[in-house]
Amino acid sequence: MNLFYSLIAFLVLVLVLVLVLAINNDIQDLEQLLKQLVNEQRESNDLVGLGAVVIQNGTVIGPSVSGERKKGSQVLLTDNDKWHIGSITKSFTATMIARLVEKGELSWDTTIKEAFSEVDGLNPGWNSVTLDHLLTHTSGARRDIPFFDNFKKPADGLERMMAREKLVIKILKKKPKITPGDAFKYSNAGYIIAGVMAEKKTGMPWEELMRQEVFAPLQLHSAGFGIPQDGEDKLSQPWGHWNKNWLSTMLAMKASNIGVKAGTQSDITPIAGPAGTIHLSLKDLALYANEHLQGEQGRGSLLKTETFHRLHHPSKNNYAYGWFKDSQKIAGAGTVYWHTGSNDRWEASLVILPDINTAIAVTSNESYDITIQSVQEIINQLVQPLIESYNQSIQLTAKVLSH
Structure with missing residues (x-):
């Protein structure tokens, strides 16, 4: 009898080893494919820089950069370089606010009228607008902040908090662009308003709330705000790039890649932080995506399962809380949660595929039409191999468990 059990244990061990070897081979193949795709797209489209990372079943594949x-x-x-992710920041802001909601400091139904109760002169059209409206782009808020506010660079901390609130009050003194709740209208301004509501409730800057509620718990050590800091201009981090040929840009000829690509360390105003100023490494972006992936499947650590489901459940125009949801976006991949980001100098795309327990992130330190095409091409070419890899891991795991 002891010999029988020893034989069974030995066979199980062999099956486990076969599983591990098969998975490792798959990972190596995927890493090679990732490297090939990133190099091909960067070289064929003459991009300054391109990077990508995949996480599947909790295993990081890559990053690969070129x-x-x-x-x-x-x-x-x-x-290990850091990348500006633009509007992918929006899901980070919504995640931080979800943490405050779970703590009872805010509610999805907290209104602008409640949050700004001490402020006189706000347009009554905003009275019933809630955090839910703001984070799902159904608040009626304008798309962007007033033009000249884009040039303001208040220092981190209290000065920036005050500048944000001043800007938001200016916006709220004018009536919403559309009736709140009636339709989807993508709004960077709406996310800034939501960020200020969190600041007013907690007395803490949005940046500190992000560090406390998202970066620290997920150990996103590379995460920060604005462009990645290049110490003493020694190119210790990537620079963004823009097209100096203003005429080609004005004539919408960016797809032909006309003009001179100039490195820049400029960014949008930090006042707009809640809408789009986070930077971090590709690996940390993958870890953040994996938390949302696991949260969707009931295994998240940052929030309750029902909260993750809310964050991923779309309102109008298939938009949830910092995520678009589209089951048709990538053929054969099932449900897709995605968002892109750009400050016109950097480009980023993040895709979550819960049906194959996978997330993909692709970034570039320049932003042109051809860059967007390259990013999408890498994602499209990765999906089928990732589906096959996932299915193989499920089959091999089932064989081991059956024994």
């Missing part, structure tokens, strides 16, 4: 930190510098990108 190109320079600054055009013409010959300083190459590294796996």
Whole structure:
């Protein structure tokens, strides 16, 4: 009898080893494919820099990067470099606010009237607008902040908090662009308003709330705000790139990649932080995506399962809380949660595929039409191999468990 059980244990061990070897081989193949796709897309489209990472079943594949930190510098990108992710920041802001909601400090139904009760002169059209409206782009808020506010650079901390509130009050003194709740209207301004509501309730800057509620719990050590800081202009981090040929840009000719790509360390105003100023490494972006992936499947650590489901449940125009949901976006992949981000100098895309327990992130330190096409092409070419890899892991795991 002891010999029988020993034999069974030995067979199970062999099956486990076969499973591990098969998974490792799949990972190596996927890493090679990722590297190939990133290199091909960057070189064929003459991009300054391109990077990508995948996480499947909790295993990080990559990152893979190709190109320079600054055009013409010959300083190459590294796996640990940081990338500006633009409007992907919105899901981070919504996640932080969800933490405050679970703590009872805010409610999805908290209204602008309640949050700004001490402020006189707000347009009554905002009275019933809630955090829910703001985070799902159904608040009626304008798309962007007033033009000249884009040039303001208040310091981190109290000064920036005060500048944000001042800007938001200016917006709220004018009537909403559309009737709140009636329709989807993408709004960076709406996310800034939501960020200020969180600041007013907690007395803490949005940046500190992000560090406390999202970065620290998920150990996103590379995460920060604005462009990745290049210490003493020594190209210690990538620079963003923009097209100096203003005429080609004005004539919407960016797809032809006309003009001179100039490195820049400029960014949108930090006042707009809640709508789009986070930077972090590709690996940390994958870990953040994986938390949402696990949360959707009931295994998240940051929020309750029902809260994750709310964050991922779309309102109008298939938009949830910082995520678009689209089952048709990528053929054969099932449900897709996604968002893109850009400050016109950087480009980023994040895709979550819960049906195959996978997330994909692709980033670039330049933003043109051809960059967007390259990012999408990498994602499209990765999906089928990732579906096959996931199915194989499920089959092999089932064989081991059956024994």
